[in-house]
Amino acid sequence: MALRWGICSAGKISHDFIVALKTLPAVDHKVAAIASRDLKRSEEYAKQHNIPKAYGSYEELAEDPDIDVVYVGSVHTQHHALVLLFLRAKKNVLCEKPMGMNAAEVWDMVQVAKENSVFLMEGFWTRFFPVSEQIRTLLRADETVGIVLNYSGNRQAVLNCTMMIDLPGEALIGGTDGIIKIPNHMNSPTVMFLKGKRWEWPLPTSPEPLFFEHDIGLRYEAEHVRLCLLKGLKESPVMPLHESEIIATISDEARRQVGVIYEQDRVECINQSESRK
Known part of the structure; x- marks a missing residue:
């Protein structure tokens, strides 16, 4: 039975991910639904890629019982909230990189994935070429x-x-x-x-135009996710969750040294301060 993908967000990277899936056997991978906050845009994507379901909210996608795994291709500022939405709905998740805005967000997602016993992986596609x-x-x-x-x-x-x-x-x-x-x-x-x-190892010919060069190679991480799920794994042995946390921690330190502060960093500081009271 094909792995049934739900696509979260109707942006450029989601388009390229869908096209990459088309180079894999249809018996193994199927895009079952597309969701965005704009139903019309979802319907346009569904029509373009022959996707059977189109949703105008991410909550509808989370509630769809016919979805095995969700690809989160939204802008990264939304990753934390959306990944938590799907994990709490007991959906397996492949989240486009970076997984979170900082290490605190990544840690949060990892814990929720473990609590709900579902698969979670950050889409570091390079590791699967x-x-x-x-x-x-x-x-x-x-x-x-x-x-x-x-x-x-x-x-x-x-x-x-x-x-x-x-x-x-x-x-x-x-x-x-x-x-x-x-x-x-x-x-x-x-x-x-x-x-x-x-x-x-030449890349297969893309069946459709892509927004970004070599994006047909997203097929490798998609197939890896399918194999992990077939084995009943909750995280990837090639891109384990502890490495996502380490990468986010290194990024936090690099930003700290050059003085770049995200709004999410301020929120985390407030949360830590409240927890100490």
Whole structure:
């Protein structure tokens, strides 16, 4: 029986996720419903993608008994409230990254998922590309992996990302047996080099235009979710929930150091202050 997906939000990333699902076997994946706060927009999406149900509220999607898992593709400021809505309705959830605005929100979602005994995963799609799986296979002899950002003598490892220009996204992973090179698209890799050998896993042709390059690769995380649910898992062994919490904590610290404060951070501070009284 096909895994029945509910799509939360009728935005661009939801479109690309639906298109990516179409490259997977129909016997394994089916989009059963689409929901947004605008019924007309949901109906347009449903018509475009041949989705049987369209809802004008997320609550209706949460109450639909024919949904196995919900893909939350809304803007990230809404992730916390929407994920909690679906988890409390006993729905499995794949939430687009970042899962929450801060570590407190992520921790909250993880606890609610555990309380309701449902699957929850953050959509770090990079981990499910075949190139990423091959890298994990090659690096499996390593017992411990450390990411060091600051060195002695004022030396630093610098990670660059931007939404302002199109960077090549090259990555180099050095080890005692050689260097793995990803020439571009390190977040959605299809090619890697090691010791002069080229490894390539071409993406399937998209059946429809996409908003973002390589988004057809969302198919990999979708299939991973299906396999996790078939095994009765409540979280992914490749993208475990404790790592989502760690990533959110690192992001919180990075924002703190550059002075970026979200409204959600202020709310959390108020909650902590009230709890101490």
